[in-house]
Amino acid sequence: MRKTTKLAIAFIALAGAVGGGAYAENVDSATMRERTMMRLDKAMKDNNGTITFDQFSDVMDARLKKLVADNGGKLTVAQLADALEKARFERMARRIIARYDSKGDGTLTSDDISGREKKLFAILDKNNDGKIENRELPKSGRFGRHRQGGDDENGMQ
Template identity: 40%
Template sequence: MMMKIKTRTALLFIALSAALAAPAAAEDQTTHHGRSNAAERFDKADTNKDGKISFEEFAASLPDFMLADTDKDGKVTVAELTSYLEGKGAKPKRAERRAKRIVKRYDANNDSAITATEIQSRQKKVFALLDKNDDGSIDNNEWPSRNWHHGKGHHKGTKKDNGQNSAE
């Protein structure tokens, strides 16, 4: 009888361990091809396929918010960016929240609008933070292993530092 209890306890422990480990394993965010989303993003950004991402490749892989400048004054406002994001399929309230967050992050002079210069400045800052060895390019070991440019938790670690350093 005591052996059955120990066996059940051991099996219960194994089952719980497996259940708790499943979310951690899923955190890798693999795609249907068995590759991680991070690896696919890296490959997509590495347009010349040299195994590293230059600043130009990095900047080109990011959304071009200046496309939202509908009045062509060289500035993108929250309203313009909201309309642009809605045109890309975002729901109105979510588009507005996201537009406000983007403008807040990129607007260096606090005029409630972003310019191409402010966007490029922000991109250079993020690129420099990701380029941990300061060689002017981002290699696969420096590339974030998680979804770093969307939603909460962006910039949380790279494959190399396992989340101990953050890029922002």
Template identity: 75%
Template sequence: MRKSTKLALAFVALAGPVGTTAYAENNAGAKMREGMMLRLNKAVKDSDGTITFDQFSDVMNARLKKMVADNGGKLTVAQLADALEKERFEQMAKRIIARYDTKGDGMLTTDDITGREKKNFAMLDRNNDGKIEKNELPKGGRMGGHRQWGGGNGSMQ
């Protein structure tokens, strides 16, 4: 195997985790590989079927290189952690807004929250008596196994 090929493979092994690990919540490895392959396939398609190492490098770590450049050519652990945390929480915020936003305007209001709560309450109140009893809660899963609802020990707290 040529030295340049070995170098490129080593770079892939390091670049994927550095560039995307903090952004994936579930199936981190699969999501990293999928994202990496999408970026590489796009780069190859945009470049007549081949890419150079420089093009590969730009595709793999453009955001990371921008962070380094934006910080005077050096990036500390704290700066990188702050940037990764900010992006992670922005993604979480987008998912929450999308889940609750009833008008589709990208804004969250108390009416949106109350509407979602009413919908969830109605789904849990299987006998429509305006109360949720323990036997109406799902078994296991997020709510059924939660300590607040007894957590499997047979009593509500």
């Protein structure tokens, strides 16, 4: 195996372990490989079917490299943890706003929250009596209940 091929494979493994795990929380390794291959395929197409190591390196963990550069060429555990936490919470915030934002303007209002709660209440109130009874709640799934020892079917002990 050529030295450049070995180096490329080692770099992919390192990038996947460090950058992939850092930026793709809860994403399985198959998805990470797929995303990496998509970036590499795009780089190949953009460069007439071949890429140099420098081009390959540019494709891999640009965000991680930017963090290092933004922090004077060195990244501490605390700095990386802060960046990861910020990225994670920004992803969560985008998902929450997308879920609740009824006007599609990228903001969250009290009306958006009330509207979503009303829809959810209507889904759970199966007999439309304006009340959710214990038997109307799903036994499992997203709104499922976890029974504790001794509970009867009405949730009473």
